[in-house]
Amino acid sequence: MTSASHRDADVHDAIGEMPDRRPSAAGHAGVFQDLLPLALWVVDADGLLVQWSLAAQDLLGHTPEQIVGQDARRVLVPDDNRELADRLGRAVRTGAAVVARLPVRHRDGTLVDMEMWHCPIADAQGRTGVLAIAAETSAVERMRDALAALEGLFTQSPIGLAMLGPDLRFLRVNEALARMDGVPVAEHVGRTVTEVAPGAGSLESVMRQVLDRGEAVVDFRHTSSTADPERQRTWSCSYAPLLGGSGQRMGVIASLIDVTEGQRAHLEAERARQRLALLAEAGTQMGSTLDLTQTAQEVVRVLVPRLADSADVQLLEEAMAPDETAASAHGVVRRVAATFTDPAAPADYLAVGMTLQVPPSSMYERLISAGRPMNLYLSDIGPLVTTPGADRLREYLRARVGSARLIPLVARGTVLGAVAVTRTRDREPFDDQDTLLIDELVARAALNIDNARMYSRERDAALTLQRSLMNPSLPTVSGLELTGRYLPAGDHEVGGDWFDAIALSGGRTALVIGDVMGHGIHAAAVMGQLRTAVRTLARRDTAPDDVLHALDAAVADLGDNEMATCLYAVHDPDTGHCLIARAGHPPPVVADERGTVAFLDGPAGPPLGVGRQDFEVQQMDLPPGSLLVIYTDGLIETRGTDLDQGMRRLAQALRHPGRPLEQVCDDLLAHVMPEAADDDVAVLLARALPR
Structure with a gap:
């Protein structure tokens, strides 16, 4: 223009x-x-x-x-x-x-x-x-370019194309699709697939699944129903949800390729590219967490419906159970994730959580022993099923399943269980390329499941170690009312945060809180060593700065990569004074009876493990009725959140310190701690009693 x-x-x-x-x-x-x-x-x-x-x-x-x-x-x-x-x-x-x-x-x-x-x-x-x-x-x-591209696609593409509305009636088809099914373009519009091509009910079912789930189905094979084999044609059908501007599902986009003759080689090349894409996608979808159940569910989502009509992940109880109970679970498998797209599947007998006894001398037992995948045939299916209602399940499998494969979950030389995948008779059986891809995906899944299994065991061990090293009960001491909390960052994390209170001579009390860098068993073990060292030094009446000097040397002895923060305070009930020394730790806060809040000024000092440094001793007054709060940085600091903002939230939560101490602690955590914590949180509250 x-x-x-x-x-x-x-x-x-x-x-x-x-x-x-x-x-x-x-x-x-x-x-x-x-x-x-x-x-x-x-x-x-x-x-x-x-x-x-x-x-x-x-x-x-x-x-x-x-x-x-x-x-x-x-x-x-x-x-x-x-x-x-x-x-x-x-x-x-x-x-x-x-x-x-x-x-x-x-x-x-x-x-x-x-x-x-x-x-x-x-x-x-x-x-x-x-x-x-x-x-x-x-x-x-x-918009002009988009309309021109759409028009060009429908008028020039040799692939059969169609758009269907939410009622799965044709809105538009191209001439290529009309030639494929032998019905003029005009006679498609407003009609369903089965009205145009009787016997194509399986295609309508797949499209309904795409519309309901919002997930594409690629390379669904359909063969025309005719008594004359010479006239039978096979199409590769792919379906994707048709989305509106705001993401709502408005219908289905269909593409069909006749693969009966010359296009078969091209389709196989396309399928190979799709398999590579699926492998790449599986790398991002599987193993996204270290939760065992979620990892198994991710395996199922990758396999169904693009590669199979069902996937059933079963884990050996003896591989999952603690060592002392493994012997009693020999030969028992538990279904941890499963999807069956066929509505005729007997869901009552295929429920997640069911346990099955592997039949002796069966193919399943041989597969677990040998650790090699195998295709299953109708004669193999019966002996595999020993659940209640087995006759009904066997009848379904023989009537509806066209091909099946059983693949062991093998990781680091250990068989963890097996994955069973099937295709119904409406779909082309697994070919060699399908089985290679499925076996590769299951092999990757086995490593992810084993990682989750080992992580769960390590986390359980770390929790046990932490609980044994950190006694959550606080002593009754002179002049102070105490309470504290420890909250891990999540259900799958445990770290090295801790707090303690130690009765000293002369009615004094040592208050300590610390944070070891890292998570897991090692962090919990280092925490236990530091907690023991603090209690030993405290009972020798060591000054706060000397306590930190000793801890600094102890952390340095553990290695160059070790680091921790710590706050050590000594409260004297006769004077109401607190002597405080910090090693890289957030400042304590005091709230008086009127709700006036003050943070401790002065430098935090270097973290433990940096090397021998001078640690400053500061004094805070703790009048009767006032509240001292010491905490780890996970309470006030999160990724992407300003530290000052967290300290302001903490100060606001202490405006009414006169409530019962347990309630103050619970409300403080509820209002200050972020919804998605990045780190463990430890907090210790001490209220000064009347002298």
């Missing part, structure tokens, strides 16, 4: 043909709102703006309050285009409607290229004004 930015351009150069589709004069244009936002404004005969739409505000930045009443020529028209704009205005005022591509000035001074419709309209005095309807040029061109 000729650009309207040239000052000497003729009006006819900027005026284009009126579009074939005229805009609706009333109602809410949902399609335009989603695909082509249209701005609208009205200029009266004096050139003043009298109407300005919200879409115009979105595109050009001016609000109606700012622009209504302004001179449209001065506000919107660039200086270089005012002469052209005047000529367009005169043309419209003669009663003509014109279309032009013009730059319009945005509120920020930039120019926005727009395709505009200028129409005559009567203003409030009955004079001829101008109605402008405008769309951003780039948006118009994108």
Whole structure:
């Protein structure tokens, strides 16, 4: 199109043909709102703006309050285009409607290229004004390109293509698809698949599954039902949900390829590419967590429905059970994840959580012993099933299952269980490439499941170690009421945070809290060593700074990569003073009876393990009724959150310290601790009693 930015351009150069589709004069244009936002404004005969739409505000930045009443020529028209704009205005005022591509000035001074419709309209005095309807040029061109691409795809593609609505009736088909099923294009529209091609009920079922789940199905094979083998044709059918602008499922997109003859080689190459893509996708989908059950469910989601119609993950109880109970679970498998897309499957006998006894001398037992996958045939299925209701299950398998494969879950030389996959008789049996891909996916899944299994065992061991090393009960001490909490970062994490209170001579009390870098058994073990060292030093009446010196040396002896933070305080009930030394630890906070909150000033000192450093001893007063709170950084600090913001939340949570101490602690954690904690949290509260 000729650009309207040239000052000497003729009006006819900027005026284009009126579009074939005229805009609706009333109602809410949902399609335009989603695909082509249209701005609208009205200029009266004096050139003043009298109407300005919200879409115009979105595109050009001016609000109606700012622009209504302004001179449209001065506000919107660039200086270089005012002469052209005047000529367009005169043309419209003669009663003509014109279309032009013009730059319009945005509120920020930039120019926005727009395709505009200028129409005559009567203003409030009955004079001829101008109605402008405008769309951003780039948006118009994108929509034109998209429509051209869609039209080209349907008219030129040799692949059969169709669009179906939410009722699974044809909205549009191309000539290639019409030739495939021998029915004219016009006779497809408004009809279902089975009305056009009787015997294609399996295709309709797959499309309903795609519509319900919102997940694509690729390479579903369908063979035409005819008694003459020479006339039978096989199609590779792929279906994907048709999504609206806001993501809602509006129907199904179908593509069909005749693979009976020359296209089979091309289809196999495409399937090979899809298998590689599935392998890449499986690398991101499987093993995303170290939760055993979720990992097994991820395996099922990768396999079904793209590779199989069912997947059943079963784990050996003896591989999952603790060592002392493994012998009693010999030969027992538990179903931990399963999906069966066939609605005829007897769900009562295929429920997740069921345990099965592996029949002696069966193929299942031989598979577990040998650790090699195998295809199953109808004669093999019966002996595999020993559950209650086995006869009904065997009947289903023999009637509906066309092919099946049993693959052992082998990781690091140990058989953990097996995965059974099947395809119904409506689908092409597994070929060699399918079995290679399935075996590879199951082999990867076995490693992920074994990682989750070992992690669960390590976490259980770390929890046991931590609980044995960190006694959560606090002593009764002179002059203080105590309570504390330890919260791990999540169900699958345990770390090295701890707190303690130690009765000293003269009625004094040592309060300590620390945080070992890292998680797992090692962090818990280091925590136990530091806790023991602190208690030993405290009972020798060691000064707070000397305690930290000793701990610093102890952490340094553990290795260059070890590091921890610690706060050590000694409270004297006779004076109400607390002597405090810190090694890289967050500052303690004191709230008095009136709710006045103060954090300890001064440097935090270096963390333990950095090397021998000077640790400063500070003093805080703890009057009767006041509350001292010491904590680890997980309480106030999270990834992406400002540290000062966490300290402000902590201060606000202590505005009413006079409530029961347990309630204060619970409310503090509820209001300060983030919903998704990145780190463990330990907190110790001490309230000074009347002297």
